[in-house]
Amino acid sequence: MAKYASSSRWLLQSLIFTILWTVRAQLPGTWELLVPNAGVASMHTAVTRFNTVVLLDRTNIGPSRKMLPKGHCRIDSNDVVLKKDCFAHSVVLDLQTNQIRPLMILTDTWCSSGQFLPDGTLVQTGGDLDGFKKIRKFEPCEPGEFCDWVELKDVELANGRWYATNQILPDGTVIIVGGRGTNTVEYYPPRKNKNGAIELKFLADVEDNQMDNLYPYVHLLPNGHLFIFANNKAVMYDHEGNRVIRDYPALSGGPRNYPSAGSSVMLALEGDFSTAVIVICGGAQYGAFIERSTDTPAHGSCGRIVATDPKPGWEMEDMPYGRIMGDMVMLPTGDTLIINGAQAGTQGFEMASNPCLYPVLYRPDQPVGLRFMTLNPGTVPRMYHSTANLLPDGRVLIAGSNPHYFYKFGAEFPTELRLETFSPEYLSPDRANVRPVIEGIPETVRYGEAFDVFVSVSLPVVGIIEVNFGNAPFATHSFSQGQRLVKINVTPSVPDSGRYRIKCTAPPNGAVAPLGYYMVFAVNQGVPSVARWVHLVA
Incomplete structure (x- = not known):
């Protein structure tokens, strides 16, 4: 009887596993392990116009799993773990080869903020301890070239920023909003007549015992104002006049x-x-x-x-x-x-x-x-300090997860160094014939400019091929700072020498699409092309 019961349990478990596997296999989307060990658990992630990805963690995390080049070490007498730290806490990933290169970051970037500038430079602000008022820049380069973090010495934040949010504005400056115990905004580069921090009383009004006003959700509206959400409330904020012009319902x-x-x-x-x-x-x-x-x-x-x-x-x-x-x-x-x-x-x-x-x-x-x-x-738990970023080929890069104060690998939810990609259903093999390929597109376009995009498609085009501008945000703590998608106006595609020509009109102004580099996708019947990077200028 015991033998029969054991056999029955085995059959039941096998049946349940088969059912679950069948259901799982029928759900859309596919996963792929991209990099078995990135060396760092990425708390902050951003994709650059050179098809590389910057991964960034805290500096005072103790030993990572990626060494800096020989002879390169960070010396910090206040670091409670490593006074001489020869481990990388930031790396850059080459999406063509999946190779990882270590980067040098000097001051603490724990729970900091970031945004790309109009020229494609990543500006990174604040953090904890010695990073509280720091401004750092990463000017990306081709994968075979050398570029690294630069910490600015001639300028710092007016207020320390820990758990702040950055958003690029129509004029190309970046507004830095809030932070722990910092209910103000400021700008980088500093605006004329606005060189310091400016009080935003709304952030103080929604603060509570849980500090639920941290990492506020900030969106640039097409009217040029900001939608700022913190705790359970939101306002429309006029950053030019420094005034709240609308309170939204809770x-x-x-x-x-x-x-x-x-x-x-x-x-x-x-x-x-x-x-x-x-x-x-x-x-x-x-x-x-x-x-x-x-x-x-x-x-x-x-x-x-x-x-x-x-x-x-x-x-x-x-x-x-x-x-x-x-x-x-x-x-x-x-x-x-x-x-x-x-x-x-x-x-x-x-x-x-x-x-x-x-x-x-x-x-x-x-x-x-x-x-x-x-x-x-x-199959990989992605808990505290994990990120997700859209890649130019339409996949989504999944990184990070370190729910512990230091790196910890023997826990129920360990520090996660693996990088994965998730491919939405639009990348499935049965849709390959309708996936467009961008054959020609300008490298630079101006606001309101008319331009042509040339695409090729295996099957005849049915309907409108969209041309959509997606920027590269700074992803951290469950919010992608500056994230934006703009579906520009197009005419129906027409055959042109074995390709299709699409007449397009660039976004009209910086409130709709701030200055900078965009991944431009052609989308045919819900299937996107591989993006081409386009510089949007005034």
Whole structure:
């Protein structure tokens, strides 16, 4: 009888495994291990115009798993772990070869912020301890060339910034918003007559015992103002006049910002570019951070608001899973991928459990109740300090996860050094015949300029081929700072010497698309091309 019972249990387990594997195999999307060991757990991640990726961690994390070049060490008598630190805490990934090169970073970048400047330079601001007021730059280069972090010595932040958010503005300057105990904004480069920090009372008004005003969600609206969300409230902020010009209704469901761990995107701008829709999803239950509760269920509610409406209100819906620390990635199609995170707990070291392995696709054009699609699950938990970034080939790079104060590999949720990619369904083999290839596109375009894009497609084109501008944001702590997708106006494609020609009009101004480098995708029947980098200038 015992033998029969054991056999029955084995058969039942095999059946359950087969069913689960079959269901998993039928879900859209595929995973790939890209790099087995990146050397660092990426807390901050950004894709450069040279198809490289900058990965950045804290400097006072102790030994990483990537050494600096021989003879290069960071000396810091205040470092509690390594006074002489010869380990890399930032690296650059070459997407062509998947090779990793160590970078030198000198001051602490823990929970800092960043944004690309119009010339493609990554500016990185703040952090903890000796990095509190620091400004750093990384000017990217071709993979075979040498470029590294430069710490500015002649200028520093007016206020220290820890857990701040950066956003590029229409004039190409970067606004730096908030931070722990810092309820102000400032600019880089400093604006004339605005060389210091400027109080933003809204951030102080929404501060609470959980500090849920940290890493505020900041979106540049097409009217040139900023949508700033912190805790459960939002304002429209006139950064030129330093005034709040609109208070939005509170979002139900509790706080969403750090450490309550929701995420946010602004949906694709299109048409006449006058309408901006903001979506905010997920978060921890209030009190989970204060109580250090790792098993309090996350909620799965999403709020959606037309921020440019005269009388805006939140439209609520629920994701398939409660989720904290999820990353929302704008795909070239205009859909949003929600990936990474956990289903219980809160942000913070060792303060979450039950990893959410299932990505979700948010389809904004569908009606309420039909917008979410569950995708093929991963196998690697991506908890606190993980990131997700769109790559030029349409895949999404998944990096990081270090829910511990130092690197720790023997834990239930260990420090994660593997890099993975997730390929949405649009990259499946059965769609290869409709995937366009950009054969010709200008390297530089000006606001409002008419230009042609030439594409080739294996099958005859049916319908409109979109041309969409997606920038490269700075991803950290479940929010991609500066993330943006603009669907520019195009005419129907016409055959032209074995290719198709699409007449396009560049974005009209810096409020719709700030100056800088963009990944430009041609999208045919929901399938994007490999992007070409285009410099958008005034």
